[in-house]
Amino acid sequence: MAIPWDKIRTEWLKGSITQAELAKKYKVSEKTIYNRSSKENWKDQKGKIREEVEKSVNARITCARANRLEKLITAQEDTLDALMDLAARVKKNPLLLFDEKGSLKNAESLTKALQTGAQTQRDLYGMKNIDQKFAAKKWKEEQKLQRELKAMKDQNGITGQMTVIIHEPAEEPAAEGDAAHE
Secondary structure, three states: OOOOHHHHHHHHHHOOOOHHHHHHHHOOOHHHHHHHHHHOOHHHHHHHHHHHHHHHHHHHHHHHHHHHHHHHHHHHHHHHHHHHHHHHHHHHOHHHHEOOOOOEOOHHHHHHHHHHHHHHHHHHHOOOOHHHHHHHHHHHHHHHHHHHHHHHHHHHOOOOOOOOOOOOOOOOOOOOOOHHHO
16 A cells, blocks of 8 residues: 555644654554655745745735725824814814803714724724723733642642632722823
8 A cells, every 4th residue: 555645744734633643544664754854844844834824924914904094094084183173163263162051062072082092093003992901901910819829729629710800990080190091
């Protein structure tokens, strides 16, 4: 019976199986597979495949980042254009900001535009908003607690599962100076 070298080589190059496993699978000695792989430079071929895959993945990541950056810049420009247009109209007629009762009108849409601009700026520069900061802090605390629990279990020989329940604190009003630091 002929040895299916193409199959063996292909499986090994894919990286999901060792030469020893291939030897058992195809009922060939490890030494025979080792000799064949050395003779045909399988390691070099595997290295080249890895390099090509790495280049391809890096190119896709770079492309995705560039597309995201382009979208963020466009969103930022659109938001700034809208705010500049509003500012120019208000400069010509300040009463546009107020209704008949003297209350600020369109405050909600103005606030949303400013929030969108701020969030786009955060995204553009990779800055976290308050929710993201809280989530990251919570995750770190959970990981620390899990490590401590594991150490306690290991130290005391406890088996089974332990559950940790973390209660989120009620939201506290932000101090006046906090908004400027984000």
